[in-house]
Amino acid sequence: MEIFIIIALILAGLLLFIVEVFLIPGISIAGIASAICLLYANYYAFDALGVTAGFITLVASGIGVVVVTAWFMHSKTVDKLSLKKTLDYKIDPLKGLDINVDDEGVAVTRLALIGNAEINGHIIEVRSADGLIDEKTPVRVERIVEGSVIVRKINH
Template sequence: MDLLILLALIIGGLILFIVEVFLIPGISIAGIASAASLLYAIYFAFDALGNQAGYITLLAVLVGIIGITVWFMRSKTVDRLALKKSLDYHPNPLEGIELKVGDKGTALTRLTLIGNAEINGHQLEVQSADGFIDEKTPIQVSRISNGVVYVQRATL
């Protein structure tokens, strides 16, 4: 009878471990119940059946957990659960805007290196190549690099 209880505790603990790993990842009731069941099985084996049975139970539990973990890692389950798509979106804030070096506009906000400006009727985020520029100051595009518009004070 003791052997049947021990086997039920080990099998139940390993099934709950599978549920924890496969179905409900993270620390959940299944994981806590699995740990409690397996630890009690080890305690029960040492207490009721002796040291030799306790060590055999401990070894069986460790082999079971390692075996389930290896099986989980080698199976295609991880691949089925993994995200396979990659993001290939690269935002281009200047898309659809005809902008070239020398275009003139006005600073809408104070350009403390980065701010907003209106150039050719479009509001853009720009970077100052000329230090701080106050709002409502005339500006002109000095260069465009990697989607960043660099501006400086406009020359008259």
């Protein structure tokens, strides 16, 4: 009867382990219950059947966790649960804005390589081609690269 209880506890612990790792990840009731089942199965084996049976149970439950994890990872169930979509779009911060090379504006914030500038009535994030540019300094759009506006200080 003791062996049946130990086997049932280990099987319940492995089932709850699968639920915890693959279905509801994080620390949840399934994970705590899995740990309790596996630990109590080992304690019960040491207490009721002796040291030899306890070590056999300990090794069996450890191997069981490894085998169940490997089996579940290689099964088609993981493929059915996995996310296969990829994000294939890029955010364009300049979409809808009419900003072109040689447009002029004013630095709204200090451009310590990156800051904000008002160009054509729009406040946008810009990069400085000159290094540090103080706020309220006139700037000109030098180039636009991958959605980044690069400005240079206008010298009057």
